[in-house]
Amino acid sequence: MEVEIKVRRFNGEKSYWQKYRVPVLSGMTVLDALLYIKENIDATLSFRYSCRMGVCGSCAVKINNKPRLACETQILQLKDVQIEPINNFRVIKDLITDFDDFFAKHRIVKPYLIRKNDSYEKPVEMIQTPKQLKKYYRYSLCIKCGACNSVCPVSSTRDDYLGPAIMTTVYRFMTDNRDEGKDERFKIVSSERGVWRCHFASECSEVCPKNVEPAKAVQKLRIKSIIYEIKKFFK
Ligand code: SF4
Ligand code: FES
Structure with missing residues (x-):
């Protein structure tokens, strides 16, 4: 036919x-x-x-x-x-x-494990339990297709907003027990380009072909961000 x-x-x-x-x-x-x-x-x-x-x-x-x-x-x-x-x-x-801007935004959030004192001379074994893996596993399945950013109402009006895919990447690394880059990442997350721009339309999760649930990642990142700021205040 x-x-x-x-x-x-x-x-x-x-x-x-x-x-x-x-x-x-x-x-x-x-x-x-x-x-x-x-x-x-x-x-x-x-x-x-x-x-x-x-x-x-x-x-x-x-x-x-x-x-x-x-x-x-x-x-x-x-x-x-x-x-x-x-x-x-x-x-x-x-x-x-054109995906140049999309990938440039990924680079801003440092999409890799940040370790403070890693050295090739004295490598340290990084233990991770299945329970710890489960915390971020879903969010590590993102294939960077851009579908979520393409339906995001904030991304359509603000070029500087990092968008759901990038926020998901941040959440993935911040939830990984081996990562030590929380201070650097929170600065980006709480900035004008970060999670507080989200209107929670949730369409990003609807269209994600990998069921990554970027909308959930953004909301969880907001909670993490509030806890982080409170802890910093009382330090
Ligand atoms: S739609 Fe899903 S797989 Fe595609 S970039 Fe967004 S989070 Fe990643
Ligand atoms: S060709 Fe690779 S995801 Fe479709």
Whole structure:
């Protein structure tokens, strides 16, 4: 059977809709359909992908108005197929969006374990129990697809807001018992760009393809931040 696919395209100057007819088979994903178009109908169609298995996060697009991973969306489960670039990211070409700012914001929050006295000469064993791992495990599953940031109402109006994906990364490291960077991270979390900007629309958790629950991470980070400030005050 054939399915009509409507793609929102952008050529650097203007954006417009283009329709394609694609033969579909059971098991075919939206990414497969885009690849079919590129290989057989229109080589100029541009989109991004890598792993084709829901791991790299690079194929996030808006499918029927909702951000989803193209490689994980079965085409036969959709009635009509309308594909657009995700919101809140600058469009470079067709479905390809600019992730430079998104990754730069990740770098600001130092997305790695901070240790105060680590040395290669005298490595220290860092013990972690299954219970301690469980505290942050869910939040470590983020694949940086940007879907949550694309639906965040604050991210759509404030360029400086770090956004749900980055806040989730902060929470992941601050909940890890091996991390010693809490003071540095709290400064960022409590800043104008941090958690207090969140309006708690919660849409970020609705669209996350990995069930990471960024909205929950932001709220938990707020609680942590309050406790931290109170403790600092009474020190
Ligand atoms: S939290 Fe979820 S939606 Fe946001 S970037 Fe990570 S995987 Fe994507
Ligand atoms: S291609 Fe990697 S997540 Fe879709």
